[in-house]
Amino acid sequence: MSVAAVFRGLRPSPELLLLGLLFLPAVVAVTSAGPEESDGDLSCVCVKTISSGIHLKHITSLEVIKAGRHCAVPQLIATLKNGRKICLDRQAPLYKKVIKKILES
Amino acid sequence: MIPATRSLLCAALLLLATSRLATGAPIANELRCQCLQTMAGIHLKNIQSLKVLPSGPHCTQTEVIATLKNGREACLDPEAPLVQKIVQKMLKGVPK
Numbered sequence: 001m002s003v004a005a006v007f008r009g010l011r012p013s014p015e016l017l018l019l020g021l022l023f024l025p026a027v028v029a030v031t032s033a034g035p036e037e038s039d040g041d042l043s044c045v046c047v048k049t050i051s052s053g054i055h056l057k058h059i060t061s062l063e064v065i066k067a068g069r070h071c072a073v074p075q076l077i078a079t080l081k082n083g084r085k086i087c088l089d090r091q092a093p094l095y096k097k098v099i100k101k102i103l104e105s
Numbered sequence: 106m107i108p109a110t111r112s113l114l115c116a117a118l119l120l121l122a123t124s125r126l127a128t129g130a131p132i133a134n135e136l137r138c139q140c141l142q143t144m145a146g147i148h149l150k151n152i153q154s155l156k157v158l159p160s161g162p163h164c165t166q167t168e169v170i171a172t173l174k175n176g177r178e179a180c181l182d183p184e185a186p187l188v189q190k191i192v193q194k195m196l197k198g199v200p201k
Contacts, residue, residue, distance in 0.1 A: 056159075059159065060158070060159070060161070061156055061157065061158045061159070062156070062157040062159075063154060063155065063156045063157075064154060064155040064156075064157070064192055064195045064196060065153070065154040065195075066152060066153060066154060066155075066195045067195075068153070074195055074196050074197070076196065090196045096193070096196070099157065099192055100189065102157050102159045102167060102183075103157065103167060103169070103183045103184070103188060103189060103192070104183075104184075
């Protein structure tokens, strides 16, 4: 009798169930969102960068993309002679020298 | 079979030429200089991205092509000190 009474008291009310159902889609939406989502041009192009190993003579062009609404950080992209594109670490002093050297050439 | 292949080849070439004309933008691997003249007075806040093309067999001079926020492209003088400052500011991530 007392055990049945306790369980009867713990039974959730219909209002509480409805509230849980309302929150469930929000939880699913949050968990399903992933960092890999891309909106075409409206996202960062560079996922990771390299700090060394690229020589000036292999670079056919350098592109500097300014930070903006599409991407919070500036991006430095080198196009090599073999057609590949590589993101460079803009903090590396080496590439600041590379840009300066290219502009002075 | 051969005439059909030839027609396909002609169509492909025509499509390529058309797409080339339609873009209206300089192609990155174009085998010649892209900048006929440079302009000054472009402010950093109007620049979306900057492309630096070192001199090479295709072009004897270094070229700096800026893509503006309105979509247009402009050539800058690589020897101007302002260009160096613009590049450095862009890399630092100074907002706007």
